[in-house]
Amino acid sequence: MESLKQRILKDGHILDGNILKVDSFINHQIDPLLAFDIGKEFYNRFQNTQIDKILTIETSGIAFALCAGYHFNVPVVFAKKHTGINMSSVVYQSTVYSYTKQYNYTISVSKQFISAGENLLIIDDFLANGQAVLGLVNIANQAKSKVSGVGIVIEKGFQPGRKNIRSLGIRVESLAIIESFKDNKIIFREALKK
Amino acid sequence: MESLKQRILKDGHILDGNILKVDSFINHQIDPLLAFDIGKEFYNRFQNTQIDKILTIETSGIAFALCAGYHFNVPVVFAKKHTGINMSSVVYQSTVYSYTKQYNYTISVSKQFISAGENLLIIDDFLANGQAVLGLVNIANQAKSKVSGVGIVIEKGFQPGRKNIRSLGIRVESLAIIESFKDNKIIFREALKK
Secondary structure: OHHHHHHHHHHOEEEOOOEEEOHHHHHOEEOHHHHHHHHHHHHHHHOOOOOOEEEEEOOOOHHHHHHHHHHHOOOEEEEEEEOOOOOOOOEEEEEEEEOOOOEEEEEEEEHHHOOOOOEEEEEEEEEOOOHHHHHHHHHHHHOOOEEEEEEEEEEEOOOOHHHHHHOOOOOEEEEEEEEEEEOOEEEEOOHHHO | OHHHHHHHHHHOEEEOOOEEEOHHHHHOEEOHHHHHHHHHHHHHHHOOOOOOEEEEEOOOOHHHHHHHHHHHOOOEEEEEEEOOOOOOOOEEEEEEEEOOOOEEEEEEEEHHHOOOOOEEEEEEEEEOOOHHHHHHHHHHHHOOOEEEEEEEEEEEOOOOHHHHHHOOOOOEEEEEEEEEEEOOEEEEOOHHHO
């Protein structure tokens, strides 16, 4: 998605050689028109797939999941993050390891909001190791719903997230894939190599 | 906002006589088309006011703030919740007491995302005692920005949030105001009494 890549080049910052900071338009301050276009692009890429519901995870995924849900005209459910409350009678839960923060956290979704047989599109802002997405896939499996695809705003292509999700046979569409940070510059993966 | 009130009557549930559960379309599962209409209604109510930025607080406020920001075509900033990290050199912080959860938490906004002289519209999903909104007002004051208004999706009219905010001279617009829960039914405040 060219407008997203241009925005990353314009307003993204590389920290410590390996961390991309995009909090001026993705993570803390959000550009609503860009978010809307991102939702439209997810729609364009998955419009020939049956999607009954969008599933994401708080916090930064919500804006983009909402905009995708608007274009698909389907409900958006966001998993909640806890540090380990056991409510398994009423929620599906999964444990996610954060490599960034180096701890486990629990995500949960109320059982009433995902159902057996539903076709889910998982949306998240970032894909690195894929742990959060795999946690959502685990929850979808518990609910006997189907993950029809994963849509990512920014993928770190040099980390194993895509491989981990693809190994489950799930399609991944990322709107911007970063190949590397070379000499403190952002190098995107070329479309053909995607 | 009539469509919102009808949806609350249809899908809202009253718990323990005093808690309104709307997690099937507001707090956990979101209806994107309704959220978009809510954003439009905030625009309609504040369109004659100078609004440079939308300010909200994670998590449930984000969807509605984003939709308002889309219609105003201005950036959306969400305050982050922490349990007390001191980063005051780079963020504005405020302490918020949660009556529901009975503890204090810290909210923070990066100093680079609100500026002196900016006109802010604060958006949140619920207004009860108004502590979260007052925390955002406090942050706006630290930044020397101006709060031009507060937009709320659902207000509990029998709690003092509106009075607390109005006492600072700030305009409050709520799209649905609950007057009471009588005999386990939701009674909305009539428009004229608002």
